[in-house]
Amino acid sequence: MSKIKIGIFLIGSFLIGNANLQAADKSTVDTKVAASRPGNAEVVAVDEPVKAETPVTREELEGVRGEVATLQELWQRTLENNTARTQRSLIFTGIAQLRYSTQHNATRNGFDLNALVLNFQGSLKRDYEQGRNVNYLFSLASPSGANADGTTDFRVSPLDAYITAFILPSLNPEDPLLSITAGKQKKPFGLEALAGEDKKPTIKLAQSARAGTGIDLDARDLGIVIKGDLFPQFDPGFRYRVPAIEYSVGILNGRGSDAYGYSTLSDDNKHKDISGRIVLNAPVDYSSVFRGLSFGASYYSGKSGSLGNVEKNRSGFDLSYVNTPVGFTIEYARGEDGTIKKSGHTVTVFYNQGEQFVSGYKAQDRYDDWYPTTFQPFVRFDRWDPDTSVNGNRKDITTIGLNWFFAQTTKLQINYNIITEESNQVANNEFLAQLQYTF
Amino acid sequence: MKHTFAIIVALITVIVFGGTSSQAAQNKPNIVRIGSAYSAGYGKPYGAGIIGIVHAKGLLEEEFKNDGIKFDWAFFKGAGPATNESLANHAIDFAYIGDLPAIVGRAGGLKTKFIAGGSKYTNVYVGVPNDSKITSIKDLKGKRVGLFKGTNAHLTLSRILEANNLKESDLKIYNLGIADLDAALKTKNIDASVSWTNLLLLRSQGNAKIIYSTKQSPRDWRNTGGFYVTEKFAKEYPDITRRIVKVYVEAAKWASDEKNRNEYLDIAVKGGTPRAVALEEIEGRTLKDVNDVLFDKDYVNHYAGGIVFAKEKGLIRNTFDVNTWIDRSYLDAALKELKLENFWN
Numbered sequence: 001m002s003k004i005k006i007g008i009f010l011i012g013s014f015l016i017g018n019a020n021l022q023a024a025d026k027s028t029v030d031t032k033v034a035a036s037r038p039g040n041a042e043v044v045a046v047d048e049p050v051k052a053e054t055p056v057t058r059e060e061l062e063g064v065r066g067e068v069a070t071l072q073e074l075w076q077r078t079l080e081n082n083t084a085r086t087q088r089s090l091i092f093t094g095i096a097q098l099r100y101s102t103q104h105n106a107t108r109n110g111f112d113l114n115a116l117v118l119n120f121q122g123s124l125k126r127d128y129e130q131g132r133n134v135n136y137l138f139s140l141a142s143p144s145g146a147n148a149d150g151t152t153d154f155r156v157s158p159l160d161a162y163i164t165a166f167i168l169p170s171l172n173p174e175d176p177l178l179s180i181t182a183g184k185q186k187k188p189f190g191l192e193a194l195a196g197e198d199k200k201p202t203i204k205l206a207q208s209a210r211a212g213t214g215i216d217l218d219a220r221d222l223g224i225v226i227k228g229d230l231f232p233q234f235d236p237g238f239r240y241r242v243p244a245i246e247y248s249v250g251i252l253n254g255r256g257s258d259a260y261g262y263s264t265l266s267d268d269n270k271h272k273d274i275s276g277r278i279v280l281n282a283p284v285d286y287s288s289v290f291r292g293l294s295f296g297a298s299y300y301s302g303k304s305g306s307l308g309n310v311e312k313n314r315s316g317f318d319l320s321y322v323n324t325p326v327g328f329t330i331e332y333a334r335g336e337d338g339t340i341k342k343s344g345h346t347v348t349v350f351y352n353q354g355e356q357f358v359s360g361y362k363a364q365d366r367y368d369d370w371y372p373t374t375f376q377p378f379v380r381f382d383r384w385d386p387d388t389s390v391n392g393n394r395k396d397i398t399t400i401g402l403n404w405f406f407a408q409t410t411k412l413q414i415n416y417n418i419i420t421e422e423s424n425q426v427a428n429n430e431f432l433a434q435l436q437y438t439f
Numbered sequence: 440m441k442h443t444f445a446i447i448v449a450l451i452t453v454i455v456f457g458g459t460s461s462q463a464a465q466n467k468p469n470i471v472r473i474g475s476a477y478s479a480g481y482g483k484p485y486g487a488g489i490i491g492i493v494h495a496k497g498l499l500e501e502e503f504k505n506d507g508i509k510f511d512w513a514f515f516k517g518a519g520p521a522t523n524e525s526l527a528n529h530a531i532d533f534a535y536i537g538d539l540p541a542i543v544g545r546a547g548g549l550k551t552k553f554i555a556g557g558s559k560y561t562n563v564y565v566g567v568p569n570d571s572k573i574t575s576i577k578d579l580k581g582k583r584v585g586l587f588k589g590t591n592a593h594l595t596l597s598r599i600l601e602a603n604n605l606k607e608s609d610l611k612i613y614n615l616g617i618a619d620l621d622a623a624l625k626t627k628n629i630d631a632s633v634s635w636t637n638l639l640l641l642r643s644q645g646n647a648k649i650i651y652s653t654k655q656s657p658r659d660w661r662n663t664g665g666f667y668v669t670e671k672f673a674k675e676y677p678d679i680t681r682r683i684v685k686v687y688v689e690a691a692k693w694a695s696d697e698k699n700r701n702e703y704l705d706i707a708v709k710g711g712t713p714r715a716v717a718l719e720e721i722e723g724r725t726l727k728d729v730n731d732v733l734f735d736k737d738y739v740n741h742y743a744g745g746i747v748f749a750k751e752k753g754l755i756r757n758t759f760d761v762n763t764w765i766d767r768s769y770l771d772a773a774l775k776e777l778k779l780e781n782f783w784n
Contacts, residue, residue: 238547239521286547351564357515360524360525361515361524364515365478413673
């Protein structure tokens with residue numbers, strides 16, 4: 001809206017300014033032209049000089065002013081009637097995932113909506129001087145969890161609802177960052193669980209990160225998380241910033257999501273859980289072969305149940321190398337829920353053919369709706385043991401997959417999951433295809 | 440289900456290995472990707488300098504029309520740093536880029552060959568809002584100064600500050616792209632902007648005044664550009680590289696001819712720079728001087744000095760010998776073939 005208002009103002013200023021310029025005497029006009037080209041006779045000679053022609057009359061000038069006022073009123077009315085407005089800056093985005101799945105020996109297959117997410121985000125306070133901004137995110141989602149009978153229905157749940165305040169200045173890339181986030185958010189644990197949608201290679205999450213069957217790493221929780229980094233290295237020749245250490249620690253309700261992935265909003269006991277994560281990044285220049293090498297460790301300690309008497313601990317580590325064109329991630333996570341101990345790990349190797357993850361390359365001056373097509377084939381091995389004290393219950397999933405980024409915000413994912421269950425010898429490999437678009 | 444698995448594996452195999460095998464078999468690339476850090480910053484896909492001439496006149500497409508080689512042109516909004524990023528990720532084969540980002544990229548390990556000069560001695564300006572009381576570089580102390588860090592203007596600012604006994608830490612530097620620099624100066628969210636001809640445009644619109652230009656300083660303080668090829672491409676396709684440099688030199692020769700001045704300017708302003716601004720930038724220089732491609736002593740010393748300066752200012756960690764970076768063979772061959780050995784001397 002403000003842009004349009006500015007546009008009206010500029011048009012008005014231009015019209016009135018020109019009219020005033022014409023109404024002024026010749027000497028004034030010449031002075032203004034000369035002032036706009038200080039000390040540059042050649043430039044003035046090349047451009048056609050503005051000539052003072054017949055001055056407009058006051059009536060004509062008033063007429064122009066009246067036309068501008070009418071135009072402004074017309075625009076104002078159009079804005080009021082046809083434009084949605086908010087009190088603060090707002091970016092409205094969304095994600096939709098249409099999925100097709102079929103499985104050996106399954107009783108049904110077909111299309112489903114894996115997830116629908118609407119995000120509302122922006123700045124509540126903008127600090128132009130130092131970047132101590134206060135930002136918000138509010139999102140609604142129809143999560144990907146299934147009902148007990150395996151079906152899904154369309155239920156909407158708050159996904160994220162938080163405010164982030166930057167405690168330290170954030171404008172200089174050579175300085176460390178520190179922020180605090182309060183509200184419903186991801187807990188600081190793990191690698192895949194914290195990755196954005198475009199960085200997650202598989203259609204289905206790693207088994208350890210899933211709600212219900214796993215240890216719920218991907219689920220949001222309510223609480224406060226402090227996040228920051230230390231010893232940042234900034235390579236100005238590439239605008240590349242990498243902190244040697246990243247850290248985050250949070251105090252959370254710890255209730256997480258229910259068995260179907262729907263997040264809960266309030267705590268069920270007096271105990272608060274603590275989660276923390278530290279990442280050591282290779283502090284190297286952008287063109288170093290070690291760029292993208294990181295080691296992370298995560299820890300979570302809490303209690304569950306209405307009495308808060310059931311131990312709920314998680315720990316894990318991850319090693320990742322994300323460079324061009326190849327990369328890998330290794331992630332291990334273990335959890336304790338009461339007396340039950342669980343563990344899982346994933347190993348993913350991928351290859352990027354294209355510039356999907358080269359931000360500078362994507363920002364080009366082009367007329368058309370251009371975007372670099374990228375193919376990302378990958379292989380993943382995912383092992384999950386739901387109870388380490390019991391033999392014969394491990395489940396392995398080997399995924400052969402391909403991600404095709406074919407438009408700026410759209411990708412097609414194809415996964416073939418080779419499933420091996422110690423407790424189930426029936427062939428149950430599955431094929432998944434998912435179209436994900438964001439706007 | 441087994442068929443599905445086989446299809447996915449076959450698809451992946453084709454993607455990973457398919458493209459490279461066909462290129463290797465032909466011993467010439469299907470496509471040559473050229474990236475330029477020199478765009479006007481107004482969103483139009485046209486480059487500045489000699490590479491802008493090559494692109495706008497379609498000279499490479501014409502030269503290689505019988506070879507089946509396509510050319511992909513990238514004009515980066517992120518200027519030098521984005522060009523470096525693309526080189527590091529093997530997204531481009533040739534680059535037209537300013538002095539400091541090229542130095543920083545090479546010092547950081549980019550494997551490029553410096554194969555020709557270009558965009559020599561363009562100016563950097565310091566602009567302030569019209570009603571600002573800032574009149575000199577010394578007045579910038581403690582002020583909010585906008586700069587596109589990592590670009591060649593960064594090197595010039597360092598030199599300007601040193602000459603005025605100031606350090607970067609004496610200023611509040613805001614790292615902004617060209618469009619953001621202009622917007623921030625207009626709205627007075629910064630007190631000064633260190634930038635290029637976009638400041639001349641702001642001035643002509645009545646939104647800024649220029650308090651400093653490198654025109655008033657030693658020529659070596661100005662920006663220069665250059666033309667680069669990745670070592671990998673040059674090694675795989677030496678003849679294609681030679682022919683591309685030859686076309687580049689032909690374009691420079693054409694652009695150096697004063698009888699082409701009007702057409703040269705028509706191309707130079709395609710990116711959105713007003714003609715008057717383009718003229719003011721090259722005021723007092725011949726087109727031959729502007730479009731000189733040689734590795735002459737002053738030009739090479741400019742880079743050698745830039746390397747030392749960048750090291751002293753902590754912009755790079757490792758220095759290197761500029762002469763090991765420069766590969767004159769392509770340029771010398773082109774000059775000889777076109778009988779231009781003495782044209783720019």
